[in-house]
Amino acid sequence: MNYRLQLDRVSAAYEGVSVLKDISLVLPDGVFTAIMGANGSGKSTLLKLLGGAVAPVAGKILLDGKPVSALRPRHLARDIAMLPQFPLAPDGIRVAELVMRGRFPHQTMFRQWSAADRTAVDAAMAQAGVADLAHRLVSTLSGGQRQRVWIALVLAQDTPILLLDEPTSFLDIAYQVELMALLSELSERGRTIVAVLHDINQASRHASHLVMLAGGQVIAAGRPDEVVRAETMRAVFRLESVIVPDPVTFTPMVVPSELRRNR
Amino acid sequence: MTARLGLAVALASSMLCILALASLAIGAKSLPLGEVLAALTGDASDVANEIVAMRVPRMLLAILAGIGFALAGAVMQAVTRNVLADPGIMGVNAGASLAVVLCVALTGMAQPMTLVWAAMGGALVTGALVQIFSSLGGATALRLVLCGVAMSAIAGGAGWAVTLSDPDLFRRVLVWGAGSLIVTDFEPVRAVAPFVLAGVLLTLVLGPRLNAIALGNDLARSLGVGIAGTQMAAAASVVVLAGAATSATGPVGFVGLLAPLAARAVVGVDQRAILALTALLGPVLLLSADLLARVVLPQGEAPLGIVMAFAGAPVLIALAYRIGDL
Structure with missing residues (x-):
């Protein structure tokens, strides 16, 4: 398994409270990891650690064996793009204008807009399915369309690694399926996708590598059929469940066996 | 988009040229345009030559201060993602002004260059204080504006308290303190110009980064923009631009609010286009207000700051109605 991105004994804290404890993990190349x-x-x-947005209190985040903290932000931005949970769309911006801003790390003071930028923006909009929205105001789009526009922006950034923070929240089930399909398609074309997701059954269907966290530690990491097990669900969510094959994809599907629970 | 920007820049530049010529022609003794043009090459009558020569530094100072106030406002609005940010509202101008008054009070009549440095120091201190106070308990757009308004009131009040304590000082800073462009030599122009130029260069570098910042700090960081570095550079440009402008004209409000607002209404969301047009509209506003200040009273001149306030306040009120939530 090839990998460029890796966490080496990383601990992290948020506002003084320890969040992650001594985690070591590799993110396989060209794979959709949930x-x-x-x-x-x-x-x-x-x-956020992987994207260099948060600094670890201990350990290292490595890209090609080098700590990401040692890379210049603009260089890191040519390898790793991260879509945060709540990006802001400036008032009155149009779809194409927004997607163009993904090209920032490839531009310099004296070369603001090139043919390569044009090509990347067109390709990104086509891939995310927003080419026909190019001239629309972002504020007039539906939630699902808007999320695809943001995906187009990070695609225009043209990085081999793409990080997404809960990209399917606020989308209805049809848009969720569409987005998951897009992410697995992107990974099949060679991009490394790492997404924070909530729906385990969806993740099992579309992602090929799952990482389960609980109590600041990695409880399980691997293929869906290795990770999605009754004992993992018990350890991570303290939930009793039965695992059955998905009737469509035959990937593992979690069916909670408790009807009510006391935490 | 670019065609629209080109047209806007062409229009604003022509307006700027016309106003610049008008500001050489109009005043206590108005001259016909032909004579102004002749005087610029030294071919007019001695009186006309002398009048135009006296008005040139004033015209240049108005342009420099217009660029300073307006660009400072545009940068503040972009980096805080708050359309109400403006060096006047946020207390930066008042801080610069207080520092100038203190400088004059302590050292007697100071050189223009000394005043520029004092003004930038005052701008830096009040700007930093507003940042610190508004970030206590989490910075919000509203808290930032409220802290700015409070700081503006405190610094402004302190400035007047110092001024009123000394009749001699009062006489010397009164005109400047209400905002004015009454200069007849090149000394202030020479003092202010390098700083405005430095501020302009800094905003050139900032433009693309501000476009990324507009998408939120998390996404901007992922695009390779250093957030802290960009905020520091933006603060530095605001201090230099607003400080230099205040030392030239006294605290003139609203230019930093109105010019970027108008620019955004015309060219849209690209910060590079907004900054470019703002740098032209600022001087247009300040030259217009200065011309109005010269002719609005039957005798003498109205203070520039007051003319600008009369023109700017209604726009601010209109704006407050259009913005639902901050």
Whole structure:
């Protein structure tokens, strides 16, 4: 298994409270990895560590064996793009204008807009399925369309590694399926995708590598059929469940066996 | 988009040229345009030559201060993602002004260059204080504006308290303190110009980064923009631009609010386009207000700061109605 991105004995804290403890993990290249875990288990912090947005209190985040903290932000931004949970769309911006801003790390003071930028923006909009929205105001789009526009922006950044923080929240089920399909398609074309996700069954269907977090530690990491097991669900969510094959994809599917529970 | 920017820049530049010529022609003794043009090459009558020569530094100072106030406002609005940010509202101008008054009070009549440095120091201190106070308990757009307004009131009040304590000082800073462009030599122009130029260069570098910052700090960071570094550079440019402008004209409000606002209404969301047009509209506003200040009273001149306030306040009120939530 090849990998460029790796956490080496990383601990992280948020506002003085320890969130991740001594985690070591590799993110396989060209694979769609889903990070999952209970609320407050440190999923978003893990993603921010990978994107260099949060500094670890101990350990190293390595890209090609080099600590990301040693890379210049603009260089890191040519390898890793991260879509945060709540990006802001400036008032009155149009879709194409927004997607163009993904090209920032490839531009310089004296070369603001090139043919390569044009090509990357067109390709990104086509891939995310927003080419026909190019001239629309972002504020007039539906939630699902808007999320695809943001995906187009990070695709235009044209990085081999893409990090997404809960990209499917606020989307209805049809848009969720569409987005998951897009992410697995991107990974099949060679991109490394790392997404924080909540829906385990969806993740099992579309992602090929799952990471389960609980109590600031990695409880399990591997293929869906290795990770999604009754004992993992018990350890991570303290939930009793039966694992059955998904009737469509035959990937593992979690069916909670408790009807009510006491935490 | 770019065609629109080109047209806007062409229009604003022509307006700037016309106003610049008008500001050489109009005043206590108005001259016909032909004579102004002749005087610029030294071919007019001695009186006309002398009048135009006296008005040139004033015209240049208005342009420099217009660029300073307006660009400072545009940068503040972009980096805070708050359309109400403005060096006047946020207390930066008042701080610069207080520092100038203190400088004059302590050292007697100071050189323009000394005043520029004092003004930038005052701008830096009040700007930093507003940042610190508004970030206590989590910075919000509203808290930032409220702290700015409070700081503006404190610094402004302190400035007047110092001024009123000394009749001699009062006489010397009164005109400047209400905002004015009454200069007849090149000394202030020479003092202010390098700082405005430095501020302009800094905003050139900032433009693309501000476009990324507009998407939120998390996404901007992922695009390779150093957030802390960009905020520091933006603060430095605001201090230099607003400080230099205040030392030239006294605290003139609203330019930093109105010019970027108008620019955004015309060219849209690209910060590079907004900054470019703002740098032209600022001087247009300040030259217009200065011309109005010269002719609005039957005798003498109205203070520039007051003219600008009369023109700017209604726009601020209109704006407050259009913005639902901060």
